[in-house]
Amino acid sequence: MQLERVKYELDGSVAIITINHPPVNALGKKTLQDLDSALDEAIRDQRVKAVVLTGEGRFFVAGADIKEINTISSEDEGKKLALLGQRIFNKIEGMRKPVVAAINGACLGGGMELAMACHLRIAAESAKLGQPEINLGLIPGYGGTQRLARLTNKAIALEWILTGDQYSADQAFRIGVVNRVVASDRVVDEAKQLAKIISSKGKIAIAKSIEAIYQGIETTLEQGLEIEANLFGEICMTEDKKEGVQAFLEKRTPNFKDK
Known part of the structure; x- marks a missing residue:
């Protein structure tokens, strides 16, 4: 499957979806649309029993495309962008084929929201996670205010979102945001291994x-x-x-x- 900003590969019964939009894998509209197409392929393909979602290079996803957000000129336009991301991330969460996020690097803003929509999360020990939208005078728009509070609790979600700070993989593990923290050069392999274990089940x-x-x-x-x-x-x-x-x-x- 050929897409411009997302790579789609098949490893046995596991689909590998890689956000490939250098330099930081920002989630612009085109990247979101390509991700949507890759997800549809994984859903359709009867051979696929689990999915690994990761980012190319040193980044998972460093956030939304700020240049695109800068062009928003109306309330309706902003809402439409949020709903686009929410629809695609809801599709991930609604999949009955488990999606494992392999968080190989910076996982911020829209990237954090993408990871939280996945069913399981494995983070590299060097990864940084956070919802820094407030530093831009914004709030999370792709589900961050809702999923973070559900994954952890209201107090933790408020701290992460209101400070806009970045947190280590170990800190994210301690509050239940990620399932495992592994060596940085092993994160994708560990995610594939987990996906293959699950794929061996009915x-x-x-x-x-x-x-x-x-x-x-x-x-x-x-x-x-x-x-x-x-x-x-x-x-x-x-x-x-x-x-x-x-x-x-x-x-x-x-x-x-x-x-």
């Missing part, structure tokens, strides 16, 4: 697990448990459930068919 069970967590977390515990029970009942009727249980009883590796 596609239906992967999708239902994501659905249960993401739907349930927005409800009461009682409602979430009902969602879980319904999905558990559905998956009990799949071929993969039969194969997984039989393989366990026969002490062998299951051969899931994603059915």
Whole structure:
């Protein structure tokens, strides 16, 4: 798949999507559109069971395209730009193929919002993360005010967003923003390894697990448990459930068919 600002590759059952817009992989409209196209390809391709999302070079994504933001001349134009980014990032979060962010460098502003839309995040030990929009007289527009508060808590989200400071990968790990911190030269490989481990499982069970967590977390515990029970009942009727249980009883590796 040929795109101008995003690279799309297939490694077995894992799609590798790389933001490739030097020098800092800024998220302008064209980059967002190319990312959208790459996501659509990963969703369509039945071979893909997980996705790794990273940035080319020393940056993950250093933010939105400030030159484009500088041209905004109306409230409606600003809202349209925010909604464009939100729609694409919502697509990532709504995918039932898990997306692993390999945060290989600066992950700021729109880049931070992109990473938070992914299901899992692995950060290089040298990475810097933050929401510095307030330093430009702005607020996050691609979901940062909402996802950061949900990933951590309201107080932490307020501190990160109101100070506009940058934080280390270790600090992000301690508050639950990233799942793992690894050596800088290993971050993409670690993300691929995690994606491949997940890809070895049944596609239906992967999708239902994501659905249960993401739907349930927005409800009461009682409602979430009902969602879980319904999905558990559905998956009990799949071929993969039969194969997984039989393989366990026969002490062998299951051969899931994603059915």
